[in-house]
Amino acid sequence: MGRIRYGLWWLDQTTAGARSRIRAVMDGVVLAGREVRWATELSVRTTVSQIDYARPGPWSDRRLLLCATALAVGALAVALVLGFGVAHWVMTESGSLPFAAAGALAVGLVLLPLAYLVFASRRGGH
Numbered sequence: 001m002g003r004i005r006y007g008l009w010w011l012d013q014t015t016a017g018a019r020s021r022i023r024a025v026m027d028g029v030v031l032a033g034r035e036v037r038w039a040t041e042l043s044v045r046t047t048v049s050q051i052d053y054a055r056p057g058p059w060s061d062r063r064l065l066l067c068a069t070a071l072a073v074g075a076l077a078v079a080l081v082l083g084f085g086v087a088h089w090v091m092t093e094s095g096s097l098p099f100a101a102a103g104a105l106a107v108g109l110v111l112l113p114l115a116y117l118v119f120a121s122r123r124g125g126h
Contacts, residue, residue: 075114085102086103
């Protein structure tokens with residue numbers, strides 16, 4: 001047996017345990033990923049069907065004012081958090097990029113109720 005073949009055989013024997021553990025972990029991750037994907041798909045289908053059947057009515061001026069005030073306060077809080085995150089990121093602090101990304105995601109989530117509020121009173125599906 002040549003040195004190269006022996007080296008490859010030795011490497012295969014040495015890493016066999018680690019490869020089998022990695023394979024077992026990856027099988028678990030794949031199974032969990034399938035379950036999460038299924039649950040996400042089911043949640044999205046349910047949410048879309050509930051949105052299709054929602055028939056919002058016009059809100060009173062008081063309720064609109066309270067909702068707009070709550071959205072404004074929430075948006076201000078998110079803007080402050082995002083501002084601090086971007087400020088840390090600009091200062092090139094190592095752990096602040098996920099902070100800024102989470103802030104950007106939060107801004108998007110705050111805009112969703114605002115969009116619903118704007119288009120909720122639309123009548124007749126036009």
